[in-house]
Amino acid sequence: MPPPFFNPVLFGMELLFAVIIFILCLIIYLKTKESYQLTQHQGIRFFRDAFLFFGISYLIRFSFMLTKLFFDIRLFRGELGSLFILPLGYLSTIAIFYIGLSLVWKKFNVKYFVILGHIIAILLSILVFVTKSPLILVYIQSFFLIMAVILILITNKKKKSLIKTVYVLIFIFWLINLWAVIPGKFLAMEYKILFHLISVGLFGIVYYKISKWLK
């Protein structure tokens, strides 16, 4: 007998969405491998790692959502959900952090900021794990988003930057997609499809831009 919350259409859509995003991120990671190996360029390193972590985060988000689809909500809110929220919190925070670092790594002491980023990501994921509240992750990552936008506006007054806009949008839609899988939060199917399509489009833009340079 299927579980009470199981919705085959939602399951299929979410599976397809997670797989497409993961494959796009994996291709981005693999396409930039040679450039990094040849140059050991720190910006390329942060960029490719960020997309790898984003891809894995979307897969974990899907697993996290599966628990919502297949299991009783009480169990989901308890141990099972916590199992996924720990790596989800860590990897997605690091992904966001690395995207930021890929843009500003020349201006700071990279080693110090990488360590700081990992400490923040670990503390954040532990906090979410202990409190069993994925909403905290959304709130804190939203705070990071606001900080990132302010930073971009300050450092980017004159020059229009398509790629920074794409990054901010990827970040915004990540937060919406994450929020949508939190127990008790509901997003209509039409909006889910729309947001998923936009997310795929954003990752597709990054993939397309990379393909232009790195065959």
Place this chain on the structure above:
Amino acid sequence: MAKMNKKRDRLEVIYDILTIVRNHHNSIKPTPLLRFSNLSSNSFAEYFKELKSKKLIKVIVNNKNKKYISLTDNGFKYLEKYKLIIGFIDEFEL
């Protein structure tokens, strides 16, 4: 902004050194390479070490015990891909 160009300059300097080696029939002694690269000896030593560690160049000692520098396959690949990599770095503001 000056800082931002530093890494680009670094990639460019590597490109220039590798180009010099290639343009000398892929075999050049360290002293002329230093001269053609327009770097201080300290900078050159630093780049030389980096290029060897990244396996972009190799040092060949001939039977008269003279050292020659040659490009590795990775060195040739770097030259081939350089412009594309720079385009990618620019596009993504890395």
